Amino acid sequence: MERYITVNNHRMRYIDEGSGSHVILVHGLGGSASSWANNIPYLARDHHVLAVDMLGFGRSDKPRIDYTIDLFVDMLKGFMDALAVDKASMIGSSLGGQIVAEYALRHPGMVDRLVLVAPAGFTPRAFKGTSTLLNYTRIFDARSREGLRSLLERVHGKISEEYIEWMYEYIRMENARHAFLSALRNSAKAERLGRRFRRALESGMKVMVVWGKDDRIIPVKYAEQFIDMPNCRLLLLENCGHRPHVEASSVFNEYVRIFLQ
Numbered sequence: 001m002e003r004y005i006t007v008n009n010h011r012m013r014y015i016d017e018g019s020g021s022h023v024i025l026v027h028g029l030g031g032s033a034s035s036w037a038n039n040i041p042y043l044a045r046d047h048h049v050l051a052v053d054m055l056g057f058g059r060s061d062k063p064r065i066d067y068t069i070d071l072f073v074d075m076l077k078g079f080m081d082a083l084a085v086d087k088a089s090m091i092g093s094s095l096g097g098q099i100v101a102e103y104a105l106r107h108p109g110m111v112d113r114l115v116l117v118a119p120a121g122f123t124p125r126a127f128k129g130t131s132t133l134l135n136y137t138r139i140f141d142a143r144s145r146e147g148l149r150s151l152l153e154r155v156h157g158k159i160s161e162e163y164i165e166w167m168y169e170y171i172r173m174e175n176a177r178h179a180f181l182s183a184l185r186n187s188a189k190a191e192r193l194g195r196r197f198r199r200a201l202e203s204g205m206k207v208m209v210v211w212g213k214d215d216r217i218i219p220v221k222y223a224e225q226f227i228d229m230p231n232c233r234l235l236l237l238e239n240c241g242h243r244p245h246v247e248a249s250s251v252f253n254e255y256v257r258i259f260l261q
Helices: 069-082 095-106 131-141 145-156 161-170 176-189 194-202 220-226 249-260
Strands: 002-007 010-017 021-026 047-052 088-093 111-117 206-212 232-237
Touching (some): 088 095, 095 111, 095 194, 111 249, 131 145, 220 232
Parallel strands (some): 088 111, 206 232
16 A cells, blocks of 8 residues: 655655564665565565655655765654654665665664665775666666666666656656765765674674676675675575566565565
8 A cells, every 4th residue: 555654854655565573675776665566465465564765766755955875764764763663674675775784783673684685885985886877877868768768678677668657757756866866976975884784793683685696786796795794694596687576576575585484
């Protein structure tokens, strides 16, 4: 069910399905709650699923402000407080992975288990992005659906008609470009997560990391650091790019179900 809630004076959209222990889904750059369409019905069989449009994305408000990781963490905290959710497992993709990982470091008592899907924030300072990521930033230059399709297929490969229609609507929203580019810039500038995250895992936090071997946005070589982290499961998927929850949703859903149990 689609709902709206006011968080820190901003209107945010979210999808609310199922019952049981809470699971919060946080999309990546340019995504929305609908990015999890292949996952929500499955996860909602056993859990209360809350998939949120982060501020600046989807159909949530898009004020012309600086979209920092600190802001996103604060908005996620406000979202949980507004819904009286005191603890939840969290699943975050790309930028969303960076957000939920930072959230878990700052509010460990509010996080049960954590699933990171090709997370941003774990690359070194020297990483300046890939040519595929650069292509993705050009979505706002598309002047037609076909132009947008051509660009997105170079980024993600095969994509659905629903995705094209949504992205064509999204790139025309007021302040969408500003929020997108501000979030991308601040994601790269934020404090790196690797060493801090390892210390948190040593304290007992349970994490699963999922990465597609064919990821052309955040290359799979950055998954290597998780191999010897304690309390961490690493799942690498063949013939899969940057969005395992979309491209290999059946496998993703089953492994996540087992992990959350």
